[in-house]
Amino acid sequence: MTADDHRDWRLSLGAYALGDLPPDERAALAAHIEGCPECRAELRELEGVAALLPLADPARIESPPVRPPADLGARIEAQIAAESAKEGRVKRRRRLRFGFGGAVAVAAVAALLAIVVIPIGGESSPAQKVEFASVPNGISIKAILEPHAFGTEIQMYVKGMPSGTLCRVFLRDAAGRTYSAGSFRYRWEEGSEAHLSSGLDLSQAAEIGLHAGGRTFVAPVSPVTALVSGAEIHPA
Amino acid sequence: MPALTRERDVREAYAAHSGELYGFAVRSLGDSGLAEEAVQETFLRAWKAGERYDPEIGSLRTWLFAILRNVVIDMGRARASRPRVGPEQGIEPSVEPLEQALVAWQVEEAMRRIGDDHRQVLLETHFKARPYAEVAEELGVPEGTIKSRVYYGLKALRVALEEIGYDG
Numbered sequence: 372m373t374a375d376d377h378r379d380w381r382l383s384l385g386a387y388a389l390g391d392l393p394p395d396e397r398a399a400l401a402a403h404i405e406g407c408p409e410c411r412a413e414l415r416e417l418e419g420v421a422a423l424l425p426l427a428d429p430a431r432i433e434s435p436p437v438r439p440p441a442d443l444g445a446r447i448e449a450q451i452a453a454e455s456a457k458e459g460r461v462k463r464r465r466r467l468r469f470g471f472g473g474a475v476a477v478a479a480v481a482a483l484l485a486i487v488v489i490p491i492g493g494e495s496s497p498a499q500k501v502e503f504a505s506v507p508n509g510i511s512i513k514a515i516l517e518p519h520a521f522g523t524e525i526q527m528y529v530k531g532m533p534s535g536t537l538c539r540v541f542l543r544d545a546a547g548r549t550y551s552a553g554s555f556r557y558r559w560e561e562g563s564e565a566h567l568s569s570g571l572d573l574s575q576a577a578e579i580g581l582h583a584g585g586r587t588f589v590a591p592v593s594p595v596t597a598l599v600s601g602a603e604i605h606p607a
Numbered sequence: 608m609p610a611l612t613r614e615r616d617v618r619e620a621y622a623a624h625s626g627e628l629y630g631f632a633v634r635s636l637g638d639s640g641l642a643e644e645a646v647q648e649t650f651l652r653a654w655k656a657g658e659r660y661d662p663e664i665g666s667l668r669t670w671l672f673a674i675l676r677n678v679v680i681d682m683g684r685a686r687a688s689r690p691r692v693g694p695e696q697g698i699e700p701s702v703e704p705l706e707q708a709l710v711a712w713q714v715e716e717a718m719r720r721i722g723d724d725h726r727q728v729l730l731e732t733h734f735k736a737r738p739y740a741e742v743a744e745e746l747g748v749p750e751g752t753i754k755s756r757v758y759y760g761l762k763a764l765r766v767a768l769e770e771i772g773y774d775g
Binding site for chain 2 (some may be wrong): 381382383384385386388389393416417418419421423424426427428429431432433436437438439440443444446447448450451452454455521522537550551553554556568569570571572
């Protein structure tokens with residue numbers, strides 16, 4: 372293979388990723404890719420982008436981008452100024468109270484997670500409770516998942532983390548695609564419950580995960596009652 | 608220092624990100640009035656929670672989009688419990704799940720940002736499914752040029768997607 376050949380093949384990788392090459396060219400390029408780690412790596416990247424294209428609506432691409440009305444910024448500033456005047460005292464009090472929240476170190480243990488999935492309200496109820504067991508000492512993570520037309524509603528119950536820990540929650544489908552369900556900060560002062568949502572249907576959810584303090588805890592989601600143990604913690 | 612605790616921070620954040628936030632809000636709510644409401648609520652919530660924003664964990668854009676996402680979900684719920692009103696100004700509401708609507712908007716926005724030559728070739732060959740030879744003839748360039756524009760177009764699209772916060 373000469374450098375020129377490689378360059379020519381490389382320029383065809385986009386058409387290859389989009390499935391646009393005629394069969395003979397496709398076969399020849401496939402043979403080149405087989406023996407070319409550089410093209411293989413590049414193809415993976417291009418395929419990732421190519422897979423997203425069908426989501427886009429060409430009519431929206433060709434229409435000019437929408438812009439917010441010119442006075443929206445001023446309206447927001449006015450609203451914030453009004454809220455600021457109203458809530459200034461409350462905010463200050465709250466900040467003082469936060470000052471007393473000492474941090475407790477998260478025990479860096481837990482090699483394994485045992486997860487118990489308990490259906491709520493009998494088999495007719497579609498909501499399910501997922502309990503993360505064997506998490507580090509003093510920490511408890513539970514979730515109630517409820518299906519909705521918009522996706523899945525998730526109530527997270529977290530206890531025992533250092534106040535202020537950022538918790539990011541996600542669902543994962545059977546194909547391993549991750550759907551964010553948003554994030555919250557764990558605060559003692561504000562209780563340990565967070566209401567979140569994800570666009571993924573509960574019936575499509577295979578796992579629920581919580582990323583906090585540099586660790587990711589993953590628990591399987593099941594449409595039926597199940598006792599699952601030994602799921603590994605995925606490193607952050 | 609945490610951002611958005613002062614009104615001036617909100618003004619700066621608005622100047623930097625309101626266009627994108629509004630674009631996604633219109634895309635997902637399908638209504639410019641609701642989109643304005645959503646962006647307004649987003650900045651209000653951001654300001655109220657400003658102490659919790661930590662620039663070391665994620666970009667301000669990511670944080671604002673996460674808030675907007677929750678606002679849109681809340682508005683969708685509120686709307687579902689109200690009688691249906693027709694879409695205004697001919698903007699079709701997005702019917703995909705919100706995550707998908709966000710990625711769709713990101714791809715559309717990224718497509719608008721890449722070079723004209725690249726966008727045109729991707730639109731003609733991919734979205735309109737026209738043969739490369741036909742597009743080449745129309746543009747008066749060799750077919751190989753179309754192929755290389757598809758290649759460089761996808762690469763540019765990838766960079767543009769990262770710029771606007773796609774993290775898939």
